[in-house]
Amino acid sequence: TWQEATGWTGPPRLGPFGPLTISPAMVGLHYGQVVFEGLKAYRWQDGTLAVFRPDAHARRFQRSAERMAMPHLPEEYFLQAVDAFVATDGTALPAGDPALSLYLRPVMFASEACLALRPSREYTFLLMGFVTGGFFSDEPNPIAVLVSREYSRAAPGGTGQAKAAGNYAGAFLAQQAAVDAGCDQVVWVDAAEQRWIEELGGMNIFFVRGSGPGATVVTPALTGTLLPGVTRDSLLTLARERGYPVSEERISVEQWRDECRSGLITETFACGTAAVVTPVGRVVDGGTTWHVGDEKPGPVTLELRQALIDLHLGWTADSHGWSRLIS
Ligand code: PMP
DSSP states (O other): OHHHHHOOOSSOOOOOSOOOOOOTTBHHHHHOOEEEOOEEEEEOTTSOEEEESHHHHHHHHHHHHHHTTOOOOOHHHHHHHHHHHHHHHGGGSOTTOTTOEEEEEEEEEEOOBOOSSSOOSOEEEEEEEEEEOOSSOSSOOOEEEEEESSOOSOOTTSSTTSOBHHHHHTTHHHHHHHHHTTOSEEEEEOTTTSOBEEEESSSEEEEEESOGGGOEEEEEOOOSSSOOOHHHHHHHHHHHHTTOOEEEEOOBHHHHHHHHHTTSEEEEEEEETTTEEEEEEEEEETTEEEESTTSSOOHHHHHHHHHHHHHHTTSSOOTTOOEEEEO
16 A cells, blocks of 8 residues: 555655655666656735646546556645645745746655566655746747657557656657757657657647637547646646537648648647647658748637636636645
8 A cells, every 4th residue: 555655644744855865776766667747836916826736636646656556645645745835835936927836746756675677665755846937938939849750759558648757768869859950849659650649748739720710629639658638638628618629639740741731720739737838830850841820829829828827827717626725
């Protein structure tokens, strides 16, 4: 059980940020039995501290842990850690500043000293965090992306849908290639056929087909090899509520290119806890480059982005129960 594996019965202990003591033979260090989350707290204009959908992050953390043969962290413990951290460090946030948030990084790692290839019998759970601005600029400036055809992030049956440390290790070279090509991010395609769009390095991806009120909001279906983003889920709900038809479907890089060129796809954006909603303006795929729309943030992108930010900052009523208020 969780208690046997960690010895933790709560309440969480708060301490200063500093080095950890680990064994050189720690399982997590050698074999990557490590899962984590990334979520944010915001400070509203009236001073209220609000964490965005920590319950959804707690459940994804549990699913990630399950895939990595790690113990089930009860949701209430996850939330206790979030609450305790935000109640103390959240006070460093200025009220109502849309540019700043408190980024929270819960992590659980296999802390037993053992070089045998089996799941650890000891685990450490900790949560760190820091005040941060947006991942990209706070203005919705479009980014450029590079399609990775050489490397893949996740294979069928692998750990792609888990927020596991190893998924990111495999991505460093591809992300480096994106930067070398003058791009901000890598676009992952499926490992089997190397053509179905999955996600970006640390974000999910959306497309807008058509324009005006009849526009359709499209995102790759959850195939088991991409991360089910909490932001992705929130935006699907917000798009539906605004009357846009939404579609979770397979979309290939070739379709993306051709539909951008024919004007059928009018917008593309990335989304995630860190990136919030960030427009994609230019795509590089080998020797081919194409633009999305006129390379400026599109109206649907901006509308959904604002709807999400309004909820983060408590500017609109929280009809979904997504904000956890910390006192
Ligand atoms: N995909 C990957 C690979 C990610 O690391 C993230 C960030 N957690 C996302 C998508 C977006 O997920 P979320 O909206 O839950 O932050």
